[in-house]
Amino acid sequence: xxxxxxxxxxxxxxxxxxxxxxxxxxxxxxxxxxxxxxxxxxxxxxxxxxxxxxxxxxxxxxxxxxxxxxxxxxxxxxxxxxxxxxxxxxxxxxxxxxxxxxxxxxxxxxxxxxxxxxxxxxxxxxxxxxxxxxxxxxxxxxxxxxxxxxxxxxxxxxxxxxxxxxxxxxxxxxxxxxxxxxxxxxxxxxxxxxxxxxxxxxxxxxxxxxxxxxxxxxxxxxxxxxxxxxxxxxxxxxxxxxxxxxxxxxxxxxxxxxxxxxxxxxxxxxxxxxxxxx
Amino acid sequence: xxxxxxxxxxxxxxxxxxxxxxxxxxxxxxxxxxxxxxxxxxxxxxxxxxxxxxxxxxxxxxxxxxxxxxxxxxxxxxxxxxxxxxxxxxxxxxxxxxxxxxxxxxxxxxxxxxxxxxxxxxxxxxxxxxxxxxxxxxxxxxxxxxxxxxxxxxxxxxxxxxxxxxxxxxxxxxxxxxxxxxxxxxxxxxxxxxxxxxxxxxxxxxxxxxxxxxxxxxxxxxxxxxxxxxxxxxxxxxxxxxxxxxxxxxxxxxxxxxxxxxxxxxxxxxxxxxxxxxxxxxxxxxxxxxxxxxxxxxxx
Numbered sequence: 001x002x003x004x005x006x007x008x009x010x011x012x013x014x015x016x017x018x019x020x021x022x023x024x025x026x027x028x029x030x031x032x033x034x035x036x037x038x039x040x041x042x043x044x045x046x047x048x049x050x051x052x053x054x055x056x057x058x059x060x061x062x063x064x065x066x067x068x069x070x071x072x073x074x075x076x077x078x079x080x081x082x083x084x085x086x087x088x089x090x091x092x093x094x095x096x097x098x099x100x101x102x103x104x105x106x107x108x109x110x111x112x113x114x115x116x117x118x119x120x121x122x123x124x125x126x127x128x129x130x131x132x133x134x135x136x137x138x139x140x141x142x143x144x145x146x147x148x149x150x151x152x153x154x155x156x157x158x159x160x161x162x163x164x165x166x167x168x169x170x171x172x173x174x175x176x177x178x179x180x181x182x183x184x185x186x187x188x189x190x191x192x193x194x195x196x197x198x199x200x201x202x203x204x205x206x207x208x209x210x211x212x213x214x215x216x217x218x219x220x221x222x223x224x225x226x227x228x229x230x231x232x233x234x235x236x237x238x239x240x241x242x243x244x245x246x247x248x249x250x251x252x253x254x255x256x257x258x259x260x261x262x263x264x265x266x267x268x269x270x271x272x273x274x275x276x277x278x
Numbered sequence: 279x280x281x282x283x284x285x286x287x288x289x290x291x292x293x294x295x296x297x298x299x300x301x302x303x304x305x306x307x308x309x310x311x312x313x314x315x316x317x318x319x320x321x322x323x324x325x326x327x328x329x330x331x332x333x334x335x336x337x338x339x340x341x342x343x344x345x346x347x348x349x350x351x352x353x354x355x356x357x358x359x360x361x362x363x364x365x366x367x368x369x370x371x372x373x374x375x376x377x378x379x380x381x382x383x384x385x386x387x388x389x390x391x392x393x394x395x396x397x398x399x400x401x402x403x404x405x406x407x408x409x410x411x412x413x414x415x416x417x418x419x420x421x422x423x424x425x426x427x428x429x430x431x432x433x434x435x436x437x438x439x440x441x442x443x444x445x446x447x448x449x450x451x452x453x454x455x456x457x458x459x460x461x462x463x464x465x466x467x468x469x470x471x472x473x474x475x476x477x478x479x480x481x482x483x484x485x486x487x488x489x490x491x492x493x494x495x496x497x498x499x500x501x502x503x504x505x506x507x508x509x510x511x512x513x514x515x516x517x518x519x520x521x522x523x524x525x526x527x528x529x530x531x532x533x534x535x536x537x538x539x540x541x542x543x544x545x546x547x548x549x550x551x552x553x554x555x556x557x558x559x560x561x562x563x564x565x566x567x568x569x570x571x572x573x574x575x576x577x578x
Contacts, residue, residue: 020488021382024374024377024378024382025378025382027374027375027378028374028375028378028379028382031371031372031374031375031459032375032390032393032394034371034456034459035393035394035396035397035456035459035460036393036396036397037408037412038397038400038405038406038408038409038412038456039396039397039400039405039408041408041411041412042400042404042405042408045408045411056407056410056411056414057411057414057416057417058411096302096303096306097303099299099300099302099303100299100300100303100304102299103295103296103297103299103300104296104300105289106289106290106296107289107290107291107292107295107296107299108289108290108291108296109296109297109300115300115304118304118307118308118311118312119307121311122307122311124509124513124562124565125311125513125558126513126514126516126517126518126534126557126558126561127514127517127518128517128518128519128534128537128538128554128557129318129517129554129555129557129558130311130314131538132318132537132541132550132551132554133311133314133315133317133318133554134310134314135541136314136317136318136320136321136547136551137310137313137314137317139332139547140317140320140321152310153310155306155310156306156307156310156311159303159306159307160307163303210398213398213399217398217401217402219402219403219520220517220518220519220520220534220538223538223542224538224541224542232401233401233402233403236401236403236404236407237403237520237523240403240407240523240524241524244407248404249404252400252401252404255399255400255401256396256399256400259396259399259400260396260399263392263395263396263399264392267388267389267392
């Protein structure tokens with residue numbers, strides 16, 4: 001009798017847990033869907049044929065926007081400008097940030113707590129305050145704002161991000177390989193290129209990719225330091241309440257698809273590399 | 279740092295090397311983060327040479343700070359209210375999905391994490407503009423509610439006002455919630471993923487039901503993630519004015535928009551600088567109070 005009781009008890013509990021799992025499953029999938037609703041909306045509106053200056057109400061289907069994706073020169077020029085800024089700023093930020101991460105993870109350092117604090121502060125400062133403070137600096141020093149002030153500002157906000165990401169990724173790695181190379185007579189520079197670089201590259205590459213995304217997308221800080229230079233987000237923001245051609249959606253969709261392809265490709269190559277090593 | 283600190287193990291003593299490695303980056307942080315903040319403070323304590331001029335004189339003008347409160351109190355309050363509600367929604371919506379990815383997704387885990395990141399690679403502005411189409415009077419959401427005769431229900435829930443969503447606080451909060459959801463979700467996921475599954479098994483073995491296991495084991499252990507997620511959402515959301523500009527009522531700006539307009543249009547730098555610093559100090563205070571609350575209060 002008692003055995004039967006226990007079985008009943010477990011089945012009942014089992015069923016209860018399953019109900020919970022189903023609810024969790026539904027809620028999670030709904031949330032994922034929610035994340036994709038605006039992305040799908042953007043993709044759908046690339047096929048819109050708007051009669052007004054705005055591409056926000058659906059008016060008819062056309063392929064025309066995809067046939068001439070680069071026709072809106074103002075927007076393509078701005079996009080090129082954004083990419084130029086992002087590449088320069090992210091190369092700088094990734095280099096400088098990775099070096100700070102290496103110094104913090106690899107060496108005993110006096111004042112490392114202060115360095116950590118200095119790295120975290122920009123991440124906890126709202127963009128509007130960072131933009132305003134950079135604006136006052138350039139204004140006070142009489143620096144004319146343009147491409148290079150944008151590059152400096154983007155380097156700054158990507159720097160903290162890169163240093164924190166790389167730090168998290170390379171902590172706990174086996175650094176005795178470096179010592180082994182040195183013991184075998186490898187000079188420090190050679191050791192760095194042959195041992196240290198390959199070890200830190202995945203983390204550094206991830207930080208670089210994400211800082212590219214941050215830089216290309218930044219509007220708030222850029223608006224303060226850009227002067228006459230127009231980046232893609234600036235052009236979109238300024239046009240948003242005036243006129244927004246559907247080609248903008250096409251450009252965004254192209255970027256989105258490229259990013260998704262890159263993410264999938266890098267995930268796959270990562271899995272393959274792990275398999276080869278494992 | 280004590281010698282038995284686990285973080286310290288395997289670190290080398292190498293004289294000047296770490297300082298040389300860190301120096302260029304730290305110099306950038308000093309010159310373009312610390313110095314600008316000091317400049318901002320200096321400008322906030324200055325007066326304009328004359329009305330309409332952008333030139334300023336430093337004069338310990340504390341008056342700018344009190345003016346920031348009295349003249350822009352409603353915009354400050356509005357920004358914090360929007361950001362607060364959006365942050366709470368982000369945590370509530372993000373937690374279940376983070377939990378699902380951490381414990382139930384199995385081999386789909388990395389794919390789902392990748393999918394959560396995909397919105398990052400589409401323009402923030404265009405995503406927000408997409409909500410203009412979705413919230414529009416003839417957009418899918420309102421058409422659907424009209425078809426289901428639920429307009430009154432949406433109004434009652436304050437999701438819409440007089441059958442409209444665009445240009446209402448709900449639209450701004452909706453945009454903020456959407457845009458910052460991944461920032462809330464990812465830290466929660468990281469802290470959930472770190473939980474030792476044996477602890478959950480142990481609780482179940484000791485006849486703790488799921489509700490109790492969640493309250494006593496999972497939730498407390500995931501609080502650091504909730505904390506990080508809250509900061510990563512609340513701080514940028516309270517300074518953001520893009521959502522208010524694109525989705526909200528133009529006549530009801532948030533503080534971020536006021537700061538930008540003062541700097542780039544009216545050229546009233548001292549007031550604008552003072553408002554920026556007030557915003558920063560208020561956010562820092564809120565964060566410290568929140569940290570204290572989460573740190574000392576036993577939620578379980």
